[in-house]
Amino acid sequence: QKEVEQDPGPLSVPEGAIVSLNCTYSNSAFQYFMWYRQYSRKGPELLMYTYSSGNKEDGRFTAQVDKSSKYISLFIRDSQPSDSATYLCAMTLGAQGGSEKLVFGKGTKLTVNP
Amino acid sequence: GAVVSQHPSWVICKSGTSVKIECRSLDFQATTMFWYRQFPKQSLMLMATSNEGSKATYEQGVEKDKFLINHASLTLSTLTVTSAHPEDSSFYICSATSRDTLYQETQYFGPGTRLLVL
Numbered sequence: 001q002k003e004v005e006q007d008p009g010p011l012s013v014p015e016g017a018i019v020s021l022n023c024t025y026s027n028s029a030f031q032y033f034m035w036y037r038q039y040s041r042k043g044p045e046l047l048m049y050t051y052s053s054g055n056k057e058d059g060r061f062t063a064q065v066d067k068s069s070k071y072i073s074l075f076i077r078d079s080q081p082s083d084s085a086t087y088l089c090a091m092t093l094g095a096q097g098g099s100e101k102l103v104f105g106k107g108t109k110l111t112v113n114p
Numbered sequence: 115g116a117v118v119s120q121h122p123s124w125v126i127c128k129s130g131t132s133v134k135i136e137c138r139s140l141d142f143q144a145t146t147m148f149w150y151r152q153f154p155k156q157s158l159m160l161m162a163t164s165n166e167g168s169k170a171t172y173e174q175g176v177e178k179d180k181f182l183i184n185h186a187s188l189t190l191s192t193l194t195v196t197s198a199h200p201e202d203s204s205f206y207i208c209s210a211t212s213r214d215t216l217y218q219e220t221q222y223f224g225p226g227t228r229l230l231v232l
Binding site: 102 | 118
């Protein structure tokens with residue numbers, strides 16, 4: 001079993017839809033959770049990070065962490081064609097986050113159709 | 115803020131030659147930089163962790179003599195692919211750690227370097 005599982009998709013939605021992206025993980029020691037967006041042939045761009053269970057909102061994006069279920073989600077409201085990209089979840093064992101080794105999911109390719 | 119650059123953005127080279135890729139943190143100092151490799155439709159695979167002034171820590175299965183990493187300053191790390199072969203063709207991405215005002219550290223990624231070895 002991989003440490004981090006993420007459905008690679010592809011996921012195709014109409015413009016304006018609510019998108020739900022998910023990852024599950026097997027190691028309960030993960031403490032710090034991130035979502036990255038990667039456009040084709042570009043490096044990943046950090047969207048959100050959190051280190052506790054619950055919800056964190058930033059504009060149209062909401063990150064949700066459920067440590068008891070070892071499940072994290074990213075919700076995108078009012079999706080736009082410019083949101084079309086691959087979304088990667090990532091997590092670390094330590095609470096320091098960025099200075100630790102990131103364990104990535106495989107990424108979910110999202111297409112938002114106008 | 116927290117911008118990371120890479121140079122070159124793409125490179126084509128002949129088999130057997132060496133290629134150097136630079137990673138710079140433009141507006142912050144990064145004590146830790148990471149090098150990743152990404153094959154098509156795959157996720158990022160960590161190759162090594164680089165700390166300024168010390169030897170890099172390589173992940174299992176990554177040849178340290180083939181992928182030379184130098185972290186000469188708090189804003190620059192270089193990856194040299196020595197004696198490159200076609201199987202080394204990949205997308206190489208670096209990241210650098212930035213600490214925010216809450217002392218929380220986050221990795222910011224460069225735009226990547228696409229390497230094609232003929």
